[in-house]
Amino acid sequence: MKRRSRRLIGFTLAAILLVLTACSNNKGNNAQSPVQSSEASGTASTPSSPTASETNGMNADGKYDPPITLTTVKPQEITVKFTDGDSMENNVWTRAYEEKYGIKVKTLWSVDPSQYAQKMNLTIVSGEIPDFFRATATQFKQLADADLLADLTDVYAKQATDSVKSLLTEEGNLALDSATIDGKLMGIPFTTPSREGAQALYVRTDWLKKLNLPEPKTMEDVYKISEAFTTQDPDNNGKQDTYGLAVDKDFILLTGFFNSFHAYPGSFASNLVNFFLKDSSGNLTSGTIQPEVKAALGKLQQLFKAKQIDPEFGAKDTTKVYEMISNGKIGMMYGPYYTPLFPLQGGKDKDPSMEWKAFPIFSVDSTPAKSQTVLGVDGYWVVKKGVEHPEAILKMLDFWNETFYKNTSDEIQRKFNSSEDGNQIWLLNNIAAYKAFKNVDESRRIIAALDSKDTSKLNAEEKGVYEKILKFQKGDQTNWGWAQIFSKGGTMSISDYYRQNDLYVTDEFTTAPLDSMVEKQPVLTKLHAETFTKIILGLAPVDEFDNFTKKWLELGGSEVLADVNKWYKTKK
Template identity: 65%
Template sequence: MHEMKKAGLTSVALLSALSIAIAGCSGSGDKEQPQQSVKPQESAKPQDSGSANGMKDGKYDPPITLTTVRAQQPTVKFANGDSIENNVWTRAYEKEYGIKLKTLWAVDPTQLEQKMNLTIASGDIPDFFQVNATQFKQLAEADLLADMTEAYNKHASEGVKKLMTEGGDMALKSATINGKLMAIPFTSPTKEGSQMVYIRTDWLKKLNLPEPKTMDDLLAISEAFTTKDPDGNGKNDTYGLAIDKDFGILIGFLNSYHAYWGINVKDASGNLTYSTIQPEMKNAFKKLQEMFKAGQIDPEFGAKNMTKVYESIANGKIGMFYNGPYAGLYPLQAAKDKDPSMEWKAFPLMSVDGKPAKSQVELGVGGYWVVKKGVKNPEAVLKMMDFWLKTFYDNKSDDIYKEFNTSPVDSNQVWLLNAVSAYKSFKNVDESLRIIEAFDTKDMSKLTPEDKGVYEKIQKFQTGDLSNWGWNLIFNKGGSMSVADQYRKNDLYINNEFITTPLPSMIEKGVALGKMEFETMTKIILGQSSIDEFDKYVEQWKKQGGDEIIKDINEWYKTTK
């Protein structure tokens, strides 16, 4: 079901890219390998290693040496005399923990997967390294990986354990095989990136429309934005709702109808089923067909990717669109730069009925940190992870930020030299809450150096600098991160329950099924097919391999319980 996933994840990939600009971090988007969940010892505290290399004052004594391989970001500049093997991060690992690193090879990120595949195929792997889900599965099946269960239970700090579980237990489940934790997940902020709806509030004001509270309100706004000339140019040239050809920015709309695109969800019996063939999807596309017929959707949407849609937004042709919480920076800041009178606001998903609308989310894992079987000190990876957590996230020192995170002189992203990392599930939501509190209390003592940078950007906006408008839209009170926080507080998510690599039947049948899916749904919106064509699509989807895929997915699902 590769093509089906592609559309559903388009916006997620975009949000991951935007997260770099906001948070200084991102993850790759590979699929994940699961099995039964590891049972962490919640009360366990980090312990010193009992190996031949003893611990003294929190350090290995004598020091240990671990080999690794990695990507080397071409944008990172080294200080004089520094290298991938000798830099501020590697020196800190040795100073703090007695861990020396030897990098066997480092390549451009574009070459990483191929180089890693060659290394894995040779069987001569380093002591620890990061892999994608497919590579993780290959290594586990070849019995080349250390069981990390004991190391995690005994040596992971409480902070690291919180990092691993902040987005739920599925990340650790995906790294667990036959009850054993075989890797440390490279977590990513999937839930934080859930879609919300952005609305032109200057158009609301012009048309004397209140902010929406229900889905009916939202649909009425879409109609008004289409028919009542909100831009005042006397032409019928505006659209209520934006859609792209891959449906990447349609996900939030579908979720408002309790319809979920291209994922596997639990049915009433507790088994997994494919979300796109459910009757809720038919209801959502029926409404989209009505909106298209009424002129509320660009008739050329089927030929426009998200970049083209964003051009329409910047050109003042769109009144409403769905996106993640980072849209204030892209695409909306560029739109604001072009038309300073334009105003937007993010609103939570609104439900078509009395049940809360929930956002669909993928597994928040971008890869896996694995340790070679037989390594004497596998817990060393967790110590370096703890150093990452304290240095990248918890630090409030400007000097440490400049040294380990981002240089204020040339914006050199030194943090990319870390050897082990993972990303918080709600990093930017928490940052927003701290910034809002600082504005309310005038107390900046709880802000990290990065928080202060955003705080200052919002201050500049408040004094008339519109180039920082997007930061205010994201991080200030009532902004998009406030909506994301509302989702978190109320657990408004539907998980894709399929968290392993694609099964053989999915690889064999998925492309053809995905093509049929897009063609059918696009024709329904355009009015070229009756809404009843949806029922025929479901029937054909099942006959042409869908039933086989669902059967195989449930066979896999049984092994995870």
């Protein structure tokens, strides 16, 4: 579930339920060239007044004549069904590329997404890489170090449309910076909306009403609610078998809790193994070893001793905890924006009286709490060195942006996005990037339509969500989750609040893992997991955190920090 959850935030919310069941950096050349952006449905914008060298082999409208052929590889999602003789090489997206641009795409292989990275590693080792493909951060660095990638600096500056540049820089230049090596743009970042995934606090409001408790406004309120949910029998079964706060063995559900203490530890259960912050001297340090983490662990130990945390949390992953939540045994949890659909909708289906409400994370003091987020990049689109037309991937990316995000035509949506039977056709694209706040912007339009009853400005996907909310308002509880996300005051409104107030702390390390990380991480991860768990369980005093910090540095952390700062100096 952890891998799939991470991928969710890059997808449209209309696809969530289906998907769930499935270097040294310098600033790149981001100079804007004169371009024209088309808002027409399903059409792509093209740079204006290209030079003769830039149109070699292309018509005036930017179409290659004769057509060119590019090879690629890609994951094949289980939510895509081929009909009418279509295939990975012959579908509405590939036909559109050829018709509009004269670009033929030949897929050399496709595999289940869970196997893609490994298959790509084998392909790289073979030396026979395709013309363009998506690489992980590690693969990207390896390919660049081996001088196997095309330099896209000038291509991007001259050929990328304003529309594409806006898509890739919605959160600033960090994504492009991460794809820049020695001053050269060596790939196009596969951007994802990581900030939309910042955790909120979810509270069972039906229990609040039952116990005559007000909604939380501070962390002290959260503690009082946790105690009441544990001790005052909110499920009315005569037993003390409920818990105030959801905690899993990997602490995935505690990110928002730590952030309330201004603590930003890395995770020992995901790709976010480390989280690097600037210290008072301007160097990078690990968020895992900061004193704010100790304070958060101390409070968690208190909650555990007060029996407000499941005593068996150390043996339960998120799936097991979600089962407890659905069965009505936990009253608060931290989670991302899609939490009302999963896992809370499952609890609502079992018990229609169950009600949850999301709140922004609270601070333990007068300083506003900020959510930790990672760089919104889930890999890089790269072009093999020597490919004659590397700019072709920018044309396809522009088509994606105009077709997927900008059109309001129901016909185009059904053709390129998703069909009425739920076929996720949009996953057949050969290059994509996701807007940083796509769902936030979508929620604004849906809320406006709900207020005005005017749906003329909604695209097909948004109309679908709008209709689900109307069904919920008429009593259809199976659409409760959609209403909790997109209605006024829902989880996307909280994401919008974080966005408007810039309540984020972003990991400063934005390149592939360094050699020392790969070498030292296993022992550091084990130390991290064991120490934090022992402290919460009360098997070690809170002051054990100080010994943990020393051991972390001695067992390889110092070497990791030295290498990270060496990279950081070259980046600056």
